[in-house]
Amino acid sequence: MDDLRDLAQLRDELDRVDRQLVELVARRLEVVAEVGRAKAATDSPVRDLTRERAVLDGVVVLAEERGVSGDLVRRIFREIIGHAVDRQVAELTGTSARPLVVAFQGTEHAYSHLAARKLMAGRGQSATYEGRVSFADALGALLDGSCDLAFLPIENTTAGSINQVYDLLQASDVHVVGEETWRVDHCLAAVRDVALSGLTRVLSHPQGLEQCAAFLRTLPQAVPVTVFDTAEAMRAVAQEGDPTWAAIGSQEAADAHGLVVLRRGLADRAENWTRFLLLSRTPAAVPDRVPSKTSLVLVTRHEEGALLRCLQILSRSGHSMTKLESRPRPGSPFEYLFFLDFEGNVGDPATAAVVEELRAAALWLKVLGSYPAKVARADAGDDDALEAVLAPRPR
Numbered sequence: 001m002d003d004l005r006d007l008a009q010l011r012d013e014l015d016r017v018d019r020q021l022v023e024l025v026a027r028r029l030e031v032v033a034e035v036g037r038a039k040a041a042t043d044s045p046v047r048d049l050t051r052e053r054a055v056l057d058g059v060v061v062l063a064e065e066r067g068v069s070g071d072l073v074r075r076i077f078r079e080i081i082g083h084a085v086d087r088q089v090a091e092l093t094g095t096s097a098r099p100l101v102v103a104f105q106g107t108e109h110a111y112s113h114l115a116a117r118k119l120m121a122g123r124g125q126s127a128t129y130e131g132r133v134s135f136a137d138a139l140g141a142l143l144d145g146s147c148d149l150a151f152l153p154i155e156n157t158t159a160g161s162i163n164q165v166y167d168l169l170q171a172s173d174v175h176v177v178g179e180e181t182w183r184v185d186h187c188l189a190a191v192r193d194v195a196l197s198g199l200t201r202v203l204s205h206p207q208g209l210e211q212c213a214a215f216l217r218t219l220p221q222a223v224p225v226t227v228f229d230t231a232e233a234m235r236a237v238a239q240e241g242d243p244t245w246a247a248i249g250s251q252e253a254a255d256a257h258g259l260v261v262l263r264r265g266l267a268d269r270a271e272n273w274t275r276f277l278l279l280s281r282t283p284a285a286v287p288d289r290v291p292s293k294t295s296l297v298l299v300t301r302h303e304e305g306a307l308l309r310c311l312q313i314l315s316r317s318g319h320s321m322t323k324l325e326s327r328p329r330p331g332s333p334f335e336y337l338f339f340l341d342f343e344g345n346v347g348d349p350a351t352a353a354v355v356e357e358l359r360a361a362a363l364w365l366k367v368l369g370s371y372p373a374k375v376a377r378a379d380a381g382d383d384d385a386l387e388a389v390l391a392p393r394p395r
Contacts, residue, residue, distance in 0.1 A: 025080060032084040036091055045289050046088050052081055082374075086122030089372045092287045096148075099126040103138040103147040106205075106229035107131045109253035113231070115182035115276050116151040123178075133228055139168050142279060150174070150279040155323075156184070157273045158211040165277075166327050169368060170297050170337055176369030178278030179293070186212055186266040189234060189259035190246040196262065201225050203233035204248035212248055212266040222246070234259060278371070285347060286370055292345035293322065295368040297337050298358060299329060307338060310361050317354045319344045346370045 039046070056074055063073035102120065104112040113129055120127040127149075132138040135152055142150040152168075155161045169176075186208060190199070199222040202209075209216065209224045216224055227233045230249030237247040238257035246262060247254075254261050277295075286292045300306035314321055323341035344351035346367060359365040 028080065029084060029087060032087065033091070036088040039088075039289075040092075043289065045291070046092070047085055047291055055081065083122050086119075087124060089290050090123040090125070092290055093284065093372070095123055095125045099128055100149055101130060101147040102127050102149045102151050103130050103132055103141040104151045105132055105135050105138050105153075107231045107235070109234070109250060109256050110205075110229045110231040111182055111184055111250060111274060112151060112153060112276065114250060114252060115180050115274070116278075118182065119151070119178060119180040119276070119278060131229075135162075135165055135168060139172055139174065139279070142174060142281060143172065145281075148280070149177075151180075152277055152279065153207075153274050154277050155275050156207065156211065157271065158267055158269045159207050161325055162207075163327060166325060166339055167330075169277075169339075170327070170366070171330075174279045174281065174368075175283040176277050176295050176371050177280045177284040178371050179374045180276045180278070181374055182274050182276065184211070184267065184272040184274050185251065185264065186230075186248050186272070187251050187254060187261045188215075188246050188248055188263040188266055189254035189261050190237060190243060191241055191259060192243050193260050193262065194243050197221065198244055199246050200244040201242075202246050202248060203227050203236055205230045205233065208233070208248045211268060211272060214268045215263075215266045231256075283369055284371065286345050286372055288345065288348060290345075291373045292343070292370050293341055293373040294344050294346055294351065294355070294370045295323075295339070295341045296355065296358075296365060297339050297368060298362040298365040299335065299337055300361075301363055302335065306361075310338075310358055313354060313357050313361060314340075314342055317350070317357075319351065319354055343373065344370070 036046070056077055059073050059077050060070035064070045100120070102116050104110070104116050106112050108129070108131065110131070113131065116127075116129060130141065130147060132141060138150045138152060141147045152165045153162050154165050186204075188196075188202070196219060199219060202216060202219065202222045203225045204212070205228065206226045208230050209226065216222070227236060230247070231253040233247035234249050234253040234257045237245045238259055247259070248266060251261065251264075298310065300310060311321070311324075319342045321340060321342045323339070325339040326336045327339065329335040329337050344354070346352050346355055347370060351370075355365070355367060
C-alpha cells in the first residue's frame with residue numbers, strides 16, 4: 001500500500017508540473033504578443049533569425065547542463081517559436097470573427113487534418129474541419145462555396161511532389177494564402193500486441209505505403225492494401241478486429257481508434273516532412289513586415305534557353321527561388337508547365353516588377369498567391385530534411 005501511495009503522489013506531482021509547463025507556455029505567448037506590439041511601433045520585421053538562433057542555442061546549453069537531450073529541447077522550442085511567429089503574423093494580417101470551414105482530403109486524425117488544425121491554431125482562428133474523399137473533392141468544396149478554405153498536401157521529403165495537387169492548382173481559380181509543414185511520424189498499429197510475422201495485411205494511404213516501402217519489404221507475408229486515408233486505415237483495422245491486420249498512420253489516429261502501436265518510425269527516411277498549402281477563393285494581402293513566398297505557374301517559349309532566361313530574371317532581382325517543379329501541359333504534348341516558389345510578396349513593387357518581367361518572358365503566367373512563409377531558406381537550425389522540402393528540384 002505504501003508503494004501505491006508513493007506512486008499516486010508521484011503522479012500528482014507530474015500533473016502539477018504539466019500544469020506549470022502549460023501555464024509557462026501561455027505566459028511566453030503573452031510576452032511574445034507584447035514583443036509584437038513593440039515591433040509594430042518600430043516597423044521591425046516579424047522574424048529575427050539571429051535572436052531565434054540565440055534562443056535555440058541557449059536552451060540547448062541549459063538542457064544539456066541538466067542532463068536533458070538538447071535535440072529534444074531544440075525541437076520543442078522550434079515548435080513554440082514557430083507558433084509564436086504565427087501569432088504575430090495573424091495579428092498583422094487579421095483573422096475572421098466567425099469560425100471558418102476548412103476542407104481537407106481524408107478523415108479526422110489524418111495528417112492533413114492534424115496539420116490544418118496546427119495552422120489555424122497558430123493563426124488564432126476558430127475553425128471546423130470537413131474531410132473529403134479526394135483532393136479534387138476538397139478543392140471542389142472550396143470552389144462551390146461549401147467551405148471557406150481548402151488544405152492540400154503539395155510535397156513530401158520522402159515520396160516527392162504530389163502531382164495531382166499541382167494539376168488541380170493550375171486548372172482552378174484558387175489562391176494560395178498560407179502554408180504549413182508537418183513532421184510525419186508513421187506508426188504501425190493493430191487491435192492488440194501481435195508479432196509482426198503474424199500480419200497478413202497492412203492498410204494505409206498510397207503515400208503512407210510508399211514512404212514506408214523499406215519497412216514493408218521486411219514483411220513479405222503481409223499484403224499492402226491502399227485506402228484513401230491513413231486515419232481511415234486505422235478505423236478499418238479497428239472495425240475489422242482481425243489481429244492479423246495492421247495500419248500505418250499517425251499515433252493520434254491509433255489512439256483515437258483504441259489500437260496498439262506495434263512499431264514507430266517506419267518511414268524510409270527518419271526525417272519525413274510534408275508541406276501543405278492553404279487555398280482560398282480570394283487572394284490575401286500580406287503586410288511588408290511578414291516574410292512571404294510567392295507561388296506561380298508559367299509556360300516558357302518553346303525555344304532553347306527559355307526556362308534559363310526566366311530563372312535569370314529571378315536571380316538578377318535577388319529573389320531566392322525555393323521550389324521548381326515541372327508538369328506536362330494538358331493538351332500540348334512535350335510542352336511543360338513550371339511551378340515556381342520564391343521568397344517575395346507581390347504586394348511589394350520590386351516583386352511585382354519581377355513578376356511582370358517574367359510574364360513578358362513567358363508564353364503564359366499565373367500567380368497562385370503570395371502568403372506568409374512558414375519556413376524560410378535562411379531559417380535557423382532547420383533539419384536537412386525540412387530544408388529539402390524548400391529546395392528547388394527540377395523534374
